[in-house]
Amino acid sequence: MLHSCSPWHPVAMMNRYLLPSLRLPALAALLAMLAASSAPADEGWHDLHEAVREGRIVPLPDILDWLEARYVGQVLEVELERDDGRMTYEVEMLGPQGQVVEFEFDAASGQLIGMEGVNINGMRREDGAE
Numbered sequence: 836m837l838h839s840c841s842p843w844h845p846v847a848m849m850n851r852y853l854l855p856s857l858r859l860p861a862l863a864a865l866l867a868m869l870a871a872s873s874a875p876a877d878e879g880w881h882d883l884h885e886a887v888r889e890g891r892i893v894p895l896p897d898i899l900d901w902l903e904a905r906y907v908g909q910v911l912e913v914e915l916e917r918d919d920g921r922m923t924y925e926v927e928m929l930g931p932q933g934q935v936v937e938f939e940f941d942a943a944s945g946q947l948i949g950m951e952g953v954n955i956n957g958m959r960r961e962d963g964a965e
Contacts, residue, residue: 893945906958930958
């Protein structure tokens, strides 16, 4: 069971990364995604916590830290999806010029595997790591 003092507790993660930059519709979508999962929400979070603890997937804060170091924008939505047995994080961000960009990461390795959107270069940080 996850405890509220755990950095992987859903409330702790949302307080640290998502709530400051999520708009109400994105938060509603995240909650709907959790409610629609095949396992009860507590079991789903437990399974994700176990996968992170066992090193099967990269912690979401690592992905968000990587993005923050390289791109300017606000996180609108985060999804963890399984496609053909491969787990991926999809992070949608709103850029400073109003552009919406989706970044896709391999959840097992944390590597960026795709970007989609308009004017992605307009979101790159000048001092960002490569």
